[in-house]
Amino acid sequence: MSKLLIVGTVAFDAIETPFGKTDKILGGAGTYIGLSASNFHIDSAVVSVVGDDFPQEYLDLMQNNNINIEGIEIVKGGKTFFWSGKYHNDLNTRDTLDTQLNVLADFDPVVPEEFKDSEYVMLGNLHPLVQLSVLEQVKNPKLVVLDTMNFWMDHTLNDLKRVISKVDVIAINDEEARQLSGEYSLVKAAREISKMGPAYVVIKKGEHGALLFHKNEIFFAPALPLEEVFDPTGAGDTFAGGFIGYLAKTDDISFENMKNAIIYGSNLASFCVEKFGTERMQNLTSEEIKKRLDEFQKLTKFETNHI
Amino acid sequence: MSKLLIVGTVAFDAIETPFGKTDKILGGAGTYIGLSASNFHIDSAVVSVVGDDFPQEYLDLMQNNNINIEGIEIVKGGKTFFWSGKYHNDLNTRDTLDTQLNVLADFDPVVPEEFKDSEYVMLGNLHPLVQLSVLEQVKNPKLVVLDTMNFWMDHTLNDLKRVISKVDVIAINDEEARQLSGEYSLVKAAREISKMGPAYVVIKKGEHGALLFHKNEIFFAPALPLEEVFDPTGAGDTFAGGFIGYLAKTDDISFENMKNAIIYGSNLASFCVEKFGTERMQNLTSEEIKKRLDEFQKLTKFETNHI
Numbered sequence A, B: 001m002s003k004l005l006i007v008g009t010v011a012f013d014a015i016e017t018p019f020g021k022t023d024k025i026l027g028g029a030g031t032y033i034g035l036s037a038s039n040f041h042i043d044s045a046v047v048s049v050v051g052d053d054f055p056q057e058y059l060d061l062m063q064n065n066n067i068n069i070e071g072i073e074i075v076k077g078g079k080t081f082f083w084s085g086k087y088h089n090d091l092n093t094r095d096t097l098d099t100q101l102n103v104l105a106d107f108d109p110v111v112p113e114e115f116k117d118s119e120y121v122m123l124g125n126l127h128p129l130v131q132l133s134v135l136e137q138v139k140n141p142k143l144v145v146l147d148t149m150n151f152w153m154d155h156t157l158n159d160l161k162r163v164i165s166k167v168d169v170i171a172i173n174d175e176e177a178r179q180l181s182g183e184y185s186l187v188k189a190a191r192e193i194s195k196m197g198p199a200y201v202v203i204k205k206g207e208h209g210a211l212l213f214h215k216n217e218i219f220f221a222p223a224l225p226l227e228e229v230f231d232p233t234g235a236g237d238t239f240a241g242g243f244i245g246y247l248a249k250t251d252d253i254s255f256e257n258m259k260n261a262i263i264y265g266s267n268l269a270s271f272c273v274e275k276f277g278t279e280r281m282q283n284l285t286s287e288e289i290k291k292r293l294d295e296f297q298k299l300t301k302f303e304t305n306h307i
Helices: A029-040 A056-064 A102-106 A128-136 A150-155 A157-164 A174-181 A186-195 A235-250 A255-272 A286-300 B029-040 B056-064 B102-106 B128-136 B150-155 B157-164 B174-181 B186-195 B235-250 B255-272 B286-300
Strands: A003-007 A011-017 A025-027 A043-051 A072-075 A082-087 A094-100 A120-123 A143-147 A169-173 A200-204 A210-214 A217-221 B003-007 B011-017 B025-027 B043-051 B072-075 B082-087 B094-100 B120-123 B143-147 B169-173 B200-204 B210-214 B217-221
Touching (some): A003 A029, A003 A128, A003 A235, A025 A029, A029 A043, A029 A056, A029 A235, A029 A255, A043 A102, A120 A128, A120 A235, A128 A157, A143 A235, A150 A157, A169 A235, A174 A186, A200 A235, A210 A255, A217 A255, A235 A255, A255 A286, A286 B217, B003 B029, B003 B235, B011 B094, B025 B029, B029 B043, B029 B056, B029 B255, B043 B102, B128 B157, B143 B235, B150 B174, B169 B174, B174 B186, B174 B200, B186 B200, B186 B210, B200 B235, B200 B255, B210 B255, B235 B255, B255 B286
Parallel strands (some): A003 A043, A003 A120, A011 A082, A043 A072, A143 A169, A169 A200, B003 B043, B003 B120, B011 B082, B043 B072, B120 B143, B143 B169
Antiparallel strands (some): A200 A210, B011 B025, B082 B094, B200 B210
């Protein structure tokens, strides 16, 4: 069975949406990616760092989902990374109210011995040098997927470009793709970004779906139109976890199979936003995922009728 | 063969985009709808009004595309409706620089005798009372499609609601759907709008595609990711013309067939934006449309793989 190595934050989030407000709850890119990928019942590990204020029950939750947590360093006397944000009424935009890096400031990732030969590596959104360090500890992975964001483009562009040059797939949102490439058209943006390294470019458009670019081919996965979006936090990470989790499970990195990976990413993300934080992802059944996959199929399927 | 009756403006547009600027060129919802629907080689007529400043060559262009223009009144000494707009760099937003209603201010539409038994009626974006007047002149149409915009919601909501209560399909953009329904979620918005009358609700999302709602079913048509969008003017009208033109041609108003209609609408709109004004629509071949239909099929097609 293929192994999946994930690096990403494991954190506390405090979230406010038009529908309610949470105290500090479980959050972080590594957490969402791990929980999402765990739906494929693969061997996965999360590399991260927390303080000793981090509840054991959260670590248990990850272990109970078959996620190896040896690579999650617990810093004695340290405080866990904390992010607090408030979503606007449209849920598409948010203000960051507070960011406390805490133990993340000095994070030196250590990949567990058992996962140094991981075939699949997911570099969750983090400082590019942390992502690089993880990549350097892994031997000959089959597929490396990078998630990043505009913050690193603004502040550490050269480091980020070094990472980008080493990965197979990059997953960023539409505004970030435009910023990184200097091109407004997403078709042109993907082409420019591909020249920087990644053979596959995934552009996430939130409620508007996601695009997968490879050479001259394009695949589009819609987002499922939902009655209610409750909390978008972690949707992008859940998407990435579903994408790479599916690929690791099927161990097939053809463009055809990546289409399904994108659909599984969208599928899992559509659940994530239905409740606060990781709540929905903690109680997700394979039956629910299967049913929603059929909804995705139905949503765009039509029989070509040439006139 | 089914007949298609179209009411909509026939006008002059002056357009400025980041790529260039036009003088007064041929424009108007009725023009774009008519040219788009003409690709299906059906019997269609446009009901509209122009001044005697309107060039004969534009009327010839419509006739050469097999569009009946008996219902286009030419007002002696009158001036044709004129709109001028400037698009922002993202091409998603625009400022109206000038609107001169001219002969449109007193427009009293007269449906040609031959088209009073039209099976298909397209009410292009216009004052709701003009749309109502056209509808009252038609006997037992099989399908009526309404296009409208936020301007009529702001200024003539009660009249608009009377029209909405009489149509089978309404096509509006996402912001307008939210305004009309008071619901942010498009799923909820479509449900509320359907309660006002239309059994089918089409929500246009521009570069993000279009949704078709009917009872509890949803179909999504992506927009084709384009290298270059040159001028978005008329894309929504072209979409509507493709939608109803395809339905009139196939004379099948099942939900399954409406999926193809939405795809044809998106297909034709994707050409419209490639050049200024109606230029691209004037030189479109059935081969090009066929080829692009295959691209639409390829864009979202995947084989369901249950894990």
